[in-house]
Structures are given as C-alpha cells and as structure tokens.
Amino acid sequence: MGTGYYRDIVQWSKGEYAKASNHEDDLAILTTANGFGYRGDDFGDTPATAGELTAAGSAVSAAGIIERNTDYDVLSFTTGAGLVTLSVDPAPRGPNLDILAELLDANGGVVAASNPIGALNASISLTLPGGTYYLRISGVGEGDPATTGYSDYGSIGQYAVSGTVAPVGAALAVSDVTVTEGADAAAVFTVTLTGPAGGPVTVDVATADGTAKAGSDYAAVSQKLTFDVGETSKTVSVPIVNDSVSEPAETFTLNLSNASGAVVELSGALPAGVPIYALNSDPFVNIETITMVGYGQSGDGVSGYHVSPWWTVKRVGANHADAYISDDEGSGSPEGWECDFDGPGKDTNLFGPPKGSNLTLGNDVETTLGGGDSGGPAFIDDGAGRLEIFGIDTFGFGAKAAAPLFGSGAGGVVVAPYVEWIESIINAAPPVPGITVVPTSGLTTGEDGATATFDVVLNTQPDADVSIALQSSDTNEGTIDKAVLTFTAADWDTPQTVTITGVDDAVADGNVAYTIVTGPASSSDSRYDGMDAADVSVTNIDNEAPVETLTITKASFSSRKGQLKIEATSSLGGDTSLSATYFASGAESAHQAMSYSARKGRWSVTITMATKPEKVRVYSDSGVWVEKTDIGGKTIPVAAARALSAGAADEPAAASRLAPPAAAAAAPLAIDQPAAGHAQSPPSGAIGPSGALPGGPVITPAAEAELGLQPVALDGKLLDGLALPLVSRVLRPGK
Secondary structure (H helix, E strand, O other): OOOOOOOOOOOOOOOOOOOOOOOOOHHHHHHHOOOOOOOOOOOOOOHHHOEEOEEEOOEEEEEEEEOOOOOEEEEEEEEOOEEEEEEEEEOOOOOOOOEEEEEEOOOOOEEEEEOOOOOOOEEEEEEEOOEEEEEEEEEOOEOOOOOOOEOOOOOOEEEEEEEEOOOOOOEEEEOOOOOOOOOOOEEEEEEEEEOOOOOOEEEEEEEEEOOOOEOOOEOOOEEEEEEOOOOOEEEEEEEEOOOOOOOOOOOEEEEEEEEEOOEEOOOOOOOOOOOOOEEOOOOOOOOEEEEEEEEOOEEEOOOEEEEOOOOOOEEEEEEEEOEEEOOOOOOOOOOEEEEEOOOOOHHHOOOOOHHHOOOOOOOOOOOOOOHHHOOOEEEEEOOOOOEEEEEEEEEEEOOOOOOOOOOOEEEEEEOHHHHHHHHHHHOOOOOOOOEEEEOOOOEEEEOOOOEEEEEEEEOOOOOOOEEEEEEEOOOOOEEEOOOEEEEOOOOOOOOEEEEEEEOOOOOOOOOEEEEEEEOOOEOOOOOOOOOOOOOEEEEEEOOOOOOOOEEEEEEEEEOOOOEEEEEEEEOOOOOOOEEEEEEEOOEEOOOEEOEEEOOOOEEEEEEEOOOOOOEEEEEEOOOOEEEEOOOEOOOOOHHHHHHHHHOHHHOOHHHOOOOOOOOOOOOOEEOOOOOOOOOOOOOOOOOOHHHEEOOOOOOOHHHHHHHOOOOEEEOOEEEOOOOHHHHHHHHOOOO
C-alpha cells in the first residue's frame, strides 16, 4: 500500500497509479470480504430527494459523507437576493475526499462549480437573485492517474459545509380568484406576506381593467393594506356587477404597488407579450447596428427634421456605432458610443473628425430619430435574434446644419461596464431597519484635550422620530458633545457626528480604556423602539510621566563561585535602564549595568567579589532606586572554600586561616587518629591510601570555631572540620 504520511492526500487504490505492481480492488475487498459494506447514503442524490443546509440567521452549515465514488449529496437552501458564500472542506486529518461543489438553481441547472486544482476543498461565492438553490457535492480525481494524478476511485469520506446566504426579505403576493356573477357576488383576493418583515408592512392595492370593465362588470377598488407585526394575510373584496347579460368570461387585475417594508412578487408568469430584456455585457465592437427608440423630432439624414417633438410621437430607428468613448472611468472597457447623424453619404457627413483625427464616417444605416429622443433605450441583437439593452441614447450633440443636412452626431452611454453594479442594485436585499455606528473601536482621546469622533445613522426611514441616548462610562477620562441623537423621517440617512474629548485627571494612571454607551432607541416606530446600537470603545492617552516601581527579586552570594547575583523587575519592563551597586564596610561600589531578558521579564547582573556585601541597591535612569539587605548564600571566605574542595595548593597560605600541620609538606593528613575534642574518627584505610586525606591542610579547632564548621558524619563516622557539601563531593566512596 505504500507510505503516504508525507502526502496531501492518501486513498485506497486499485493500482491505477504509475509503476503499480498490485492491482487488487481495495474497496471491493473491504466491503465484501470482511462482513461489512458501505455506509448508508445520508443525503439524496437529486434536488427532489435533497437534504437541507442548517440555517442559523444568515449562516448555513452541514456535515456529511461521500460513501462511495458514485455518490452525490444534494442539499437545499433558500436565500434572499444578494451574496452567497459556501465552503466545503474535507476531514481535517488524513482526508481521502477531493471535493467537487456545484451550485444548482431551482430547476437543477448548474449555476456555478468549484474544484480547485491542487486543493481538496471547494468554495463558491456568487451574487444571486432570491430563491431556492441546491448545493451538490461529490468526490472527483485530478490529473492523469498514470502520471502524477489520481482517479475518483478512492475519493470518498467526510466533508463539512459552512457559509452565509443573503437575508430573505418580506414579500407580498396576491392570489388568483375565479367568481361567478350573481346577486351580492364578490371576488375576494387574499394578499399574503411571507418572510421576516421586522415591522409593519404597507401596500397599495387597486383594480385595473382587463376585458372586464370597472362600473359595468365590477366595482373599482383602491385602498392601502397594513400588516402589523405577526400578520401574514389580508383580504380584499371586489363587488361583481350582475348585469344579466350573456357574455364570455372576463378578467380584471388587482395590482399591488408602493410596498413599504416588503417587496411585491408576481403571483404568476408575466403576461404574454411583455418583453424582458437582458443587459448586454459583451465588449464594444465598432459598426454594431444599434436599434433606438424614443419620443422627439422626426426626420432623416437627407431632408432634416420635419415633425416637432411630442410625447405621442413614438418611433424606432437604427444607426451604426461608428466610434466609442474610451475607458475614462477605469472600468476596463468603453463607456460610451458615437455615430454620425447626417445621412448615409460621406459627402453629407458633419460628424467631424472623431477623436482629433480627420476621419469622416458615413454608412448605409441612418436613424430617423432626433434630438428630443435623448434618454431612450438603445438595443443590440445578441446574435440569436433577441434584443439586449445596449445603452441610453443621446442625440443632437455638436454642430447642426439646416436641411437637407441633419445635425452632426448621436450616441449614448454603454451599459456593459456597469452591468455588475446595476445587477447588485437590482438583486440587493430589501433594507433592514438598524442603527449603524462607525467606528466602534480603535478611537483614542488624550489628556491633552485630543478628540475623536464617530458617526451614527439609521439604515431605513423610520415611521416616527428615533432618539438614542449617549453617555460616557467614565467622565474622568472622556466626555461627549451630544447626550441624545434624534433622527426623523427627513434626516434618517444623514449621519450625525459625536465628538469625544479627553479629560486630564492629573494622575499618572497610564492609558485608560472607557466606553461611549449607546442606550436603547426610543420611538413609536416599533421597528426601532428598544433597538440597541453598538457601543464605542475609546482609550484616553495619559499625559503624566509614568511612575516607575522597582523590585529586587533576588540577591544571592556564592562564596564558592565568588559571585554576587542580583535580579530585579521594573514596572516599565524593558523600557528603562537599570544598574546595581553593593555596600562593603559601609562603602558603595561603582554602578554595574544590568541586562534585560524579555523572555523572563527581568533585569540581572552578576558581580565577582570575595565576600558577601552588607546590602545591594538597584537604580533606574529615572532616579528611582531600591535596596535589599538580606543577601542569600553562604558566608565562607572564598579562600577557605577553595582550600576545602581543592587542597592548600590552590590558595596561598597567607590567604587562608587554615594552619598546616608540621609534616604537611611531607605527608598528607592522617585521619585515622582521634582528633582533639572528638570521640570518634573514621576507620583506618577507609579514605585514600594509608587512611590519609590526600594533600590539604589541617583545620585547627580555632579555625573550625571561627568559620562555624561542624564535624560531618561519613559512613557513620565523624570527620573533623569538614563541611558536608565539600566532604560529600570530595570523599564519598565510589565518586
């Protein structure tokens, strides 16, 4: 099976890879020869059998398993119009699954797909119209299995889905009704509200004639409906006139308009004959034939204008797009088009030299529209016989001439560079009531009077005034210039600026954090009443010099090493400079610079010296100092300590208080003889040759008493004049 711990993906195989010597079907063996098979399918394979993404507000999630390489998992979700982001990730450790994620529309058509090369996860981010969609997940391979790739054979395993969808706004719809004429007959329409409204919803309803006419077939109705919070349906009754006349079935319409707090949805398909035009997003090409419509002066390129503009004059004409206005807004494509407007022949062309050249245009397509037609739509054939919106017309710019000439130019704005922006507006979710505060963090004021500002604005127009109380959590650090903000239906979308001013408290307390607290909104508009906006975090910068505090955390002296070690901390951490001194015989030493360890958060210095000092001090360059008198460590003189551990030859005799025996130069100390003042001695021959301590002085009782040394037991016996740490190290048997 090979070793794969260093690979990004490890899968079961049937020997499809290059140089494989074993072609057994691993999955077939695992699922047939061991008493168990594949797991059951957790989600359906089609939209009709789909599971659902779990929704929590705008967040969606799911977890599942691709059980075998023929499995598809389909999960449905509903979104409002706006941005949808979905991520599908394999198991975090040792995944086998290479994911293909596909986004399907309500009819099962593929809208988008993701399977990045060189990655096992997949993600989709797309702006969508509101509706129901499906996420289809499957395992796939990559590249050529015979070289460096792999097939989908072993692409199975766990996955997790996460993402966000656009909020689903409230929507209004009206049902179709069929009614028979008769006494007191009425057509009762039901208007329904679906989705979260967040507050009251209003909509105008009015009847409109079809083949049935108001007055003779039904009584016209026009009124406003109001849905309070929690209400989801209203009825509208339209009286039917019983005319006792035999006639075919007739129709009229109840229209919804001017909705507030919701969008109006069509109850069915568009009526026959109502055109829906796509926006043309193709790159601009010269000599395109542009079809234009409008109201205005009528004429042609030879005879000139002959009809004055009027709203009832509706015409359509065509022209060639002969030149374009280049990228002047950074969109990456032309934003305008131009054409000649004076007749098909070059001899009548008054367009002039476009873009500074001497080029004359002229073509065999000339419109009959004139200057009053500016603002009408321009269309272009999409190549399949359907018209798409190409731009907005502009006529009659530049010099004009009398008939038979017809002006100098036409053109318009191209929509292609703006399609994404236009669709983002069309597909934008309805605004949701809310209070926006910007910024809510990162602000600083100063004790020197420095100020900061933030803005507050409403997200939607309120039905009544909205008031928001403000206060500082610590007026000793910062104050605000407004205690209450009030927004009306007229200025709700105008940000109100709040200024925060730092306060000097004359205390060296460092930089202090505080908060500008926004209270719950007060309004008779139930959508805003009680809404609590975000608070604002602020830091007031101190202008007093910080007071430094020093602490000596360690002062120890080692007579064996002949070293004094001092450690200290400062309230300023490493943002200072420290030095240390010591006192001996009442005199203070020179300053020794200390070094700082950021990892340990402390300062330290080691000073070489012979005897323990009386006290130590640590100084800061800010003038603060601290001292310590209880110095840790032993007080044995350095010379004595070295003599006990290494012998008299290590130190001059004059530097030691140890008196050598008379025969010290010729023979080592014999310790198998009872020492004066002690009842026991080590057994003869127990230590060293002939029971002697090799080389070294004898410690006289007087020196022993002066140094405070005590007899030490070794193997149950006593040794004269030797301290335990030294004897244990030098004389312990076997060491």
